[in-house]
Amino acid sequence: MKTLSALVVMLTVSLIIFGCAPNAKETELGKFITAHVGKIRPIDKEANLAWWGAALSGQPEDYDRVRKLTLEIRQVYSNPGEFTFLKDVKASGQVKDAVLARQLDVLHNAYLKNQIEPELLKELVDLGTKIEKDFSTFRGTIEGEKVTDNKIKAILKTETDSVKRTEAWLASKQVGAAISDDIIRLVKLRNQAARKLGFDNFHTLTLTAGEQDVGELDKIFSELYELTNEPFATLKAELDGVLSSKYGVDVGELMPWHYHDPFFQETPMVYELDLDAYYEGKDVRRLAEKFYAGIGLLVGSVLVNSDLYEREGKNPHAFCTDIDREGDVRILCNLSDNEYWMETILHELGHAVYDKYHDRKVPFLLRRPVHAFTTEAIAMFFGRLSRNPVWMQQMLRLPDGQRAEIEKVSGKYAQLKQIIFARWAMVMYNFEKQLYADPEQDLNSLWWEMVEKYQLVRKPPGRDKPDWAAKIHFTAAPCYYHNYMLGELLASQLHHHIVHRILKLDSDEGVGYVGQKEAGEFLAANVFEAGALYHWNEMIQRATGEPLTPKYFVAQFVSR
Numbered sequence: 001m002k003t004l005s006a007l008v009v010m011l012t013v014s015l016i017i018f019g020c021a022p023n024a025k026e027t028e029l030g031k032f033i034t035a036h037v038g039k040i041r042p043i044d045k046e047a048n049l050a051w052w053g054a055a056l057s058g059q060p061e062d063y064d065r066v067r068k069l070t071l072e073i074r075q076v077y078s079n080p081g082e083f084t085f086l087k088d089v090k091a092s093g094q095v096k097d098a099v100l101a102r103q104l105d106v107l108h109n110a111y112l113k114n115q116i117e118p119e120l121l122k123e124l125v126d127l128g129t130k131i132e133k134d135f136s137t138f139r140g141t142i143e144g145e146k147v148t149d150n151k152i153k154a155i156l157k158t159e160t161d162s163v164k165r166t167e168a169w170l171a172s173k174q175v176g177a178a179i180s181d182d183i184i185r186l187v188k189l190r191n192q193a194a195r196k197l198g199f200d201n202f203h204t205l206t207l208t209a210g211e212q213d214v215g216e217l218d219k220i221f222s223e224l225y226e227l228t229n230e231p232f233a234t235l236k237a238e239l240d241g242v243l244s245s246k247y248g249v250d251v252g253e254l255m256p257w258h259y260h261d262p263f264f265q266e267t268p269m270v271y272e273l274d275l276d277a278y279y280e281g282k283d284v285r286r287l288a289e290k291f292y293a294g295i296g297l298l299v300g301s302v303l304v305n306s307d308l309y310e311r312e313g314k315n316p317h318a319f320c321t322d323i324d325r326e327g328d329v330r331i332l333c334n335l336s337d338n339e340y341w342m343e344t345i346l347h348e349l350g351h352a353v354y355d356k357y358h359d360r361k362v363p364f365l366l367r368r369p370v371h372a373f374t375t376e377a378i379a380m381f382f383g384r385l386s387r388n389p390v391w392m393q394q395m396l397r398l399p400d401g402q403r404a405e406i407e408k409v410s411g412k413y414a415q416l417k418q419i420i421f422a423r424w425a426m427v428m429y430n431f432e433k434q435l436y437a438d439p440e441q442d443l444n445s446l447w448w449e450m451v452e453k454y455q456l457v458r459k460p461p462g463r464d465k466p467d468w469a470a471k472i473h474f475t476a477a478p479c480y481y482h483n484y485m486l487g488e489l490l491a492s493q494l495h496h497h498i499v500h501r502i503l504k505l506d507s508d509e510g511v512g513y514v515g516q517k518e519a520g521e522f523l524a525a526n527v528f529e530a531g532a533l534y535h536w537n538e539m540i541q542r543a544t545g546e547p548l549t550p551k552y553f554v555a556q557f558v559s560r
């Protein structure tokens, strides 16, 4: 026995020395990575600090610094010689070490999306900036009078006169006609850049660089479509009944302007749920810190570096930033004692714990969430709790009666919110895919085909205007919208797994996660620590036992 184990030890030692020694390509790549990280790490930290400073001060010169540093980073990744090197190493198939191979993938993708010739890039940036400016300065008109976006939204929320609703809706679409030609030009330029890199179009390039695959996304979205078809039709019919009597219009006559926002992406305020009263006078910061501590995720170090309250000149929204991938994680909020900010601080701290709990032994390039949608999923997972009756009861010490009050509407509300958003996301994903596949086609008709198919909202008779172009995402965040949906799906998949496999419960009834350390430990060990060590779908497979699937989202929100 002794000899055998000695032999095993000898074999192991020699394997370490000889068998697993890095080959020439691996050594070369290792050197490249060291040099690259040496270069990028300080600029990255400086850019993050500059961005943080600008968000706090609102000063144009601070934003200018952010712009310069962002450009500096972009210049590193646009180096064609370095990209060729990475492409060749990848093509050689010689990189066997899994961690090195992952870093190679991540680097390759980062360089890939920046390989656009300087002249074309300038044209793209200039046109994109022009459209965004035109979009944000455009004002629609009602009876010749200019109206703001907020005015339009207010009319669609509260006005009961169908004629006035129609005018407001039409006003919200006028921007589309003003900028659609430019957007089509931008789409063609983006396609031109993508084709030079050997891709069919820009949509495919963007997805590939984001480690996503059109076939994979098509499968997820069509499954989601099938699974939500019937329940959506039922809920929508119920909603239409309410709207029809509210506006005195036959159900068959309901038009896009009868919904409460220009795209029917939000829940009409007919089953309104007012939770603000429960948070009035409460310290949402303290509640959030206490909740996270209870599940074993400590956010004290994040909160001391953060900026949480409103101030003149400060960014009025919220975000989370990982300054150095060494533990300096901060959130920006503008807290107030209402449900919106309760959700927001839970959401941002979700991003923060993901960043904070990366294993520091994971190489710098992989020490970040594996995908934008995976960190969004964690943020959503926690953000959803601000409306969870069990969570609210336990954190706010509500009597059973109040919990029952909340339960009466919260389930219905969450269901509507999620299913309406899912159907809207299908329009965005499928339209955008086809927009890039053929920008010459009749996009106005295509848009309404999608809206009728997925949202069951009728096209106004004879309507032939670029209504799609009134959505700024096509310009400002191209080929990204689907990630919001994937985030929701993953949040539900993790929820299902934790409830059934980790907490070993039969259903999520009564689950608010308060004090449930196993939940926090599970997320840290299976999602946060690995960072980007595995492809996102491998991470999900390892964490939950199966790849990303819409079925748990459907189970949580649709078929209950």
Ligand SMILES: [Zn+2]
Residues within 6 Å of the ligand: 347, 351, 376, 379
């Ligand atoms: Zn977020």
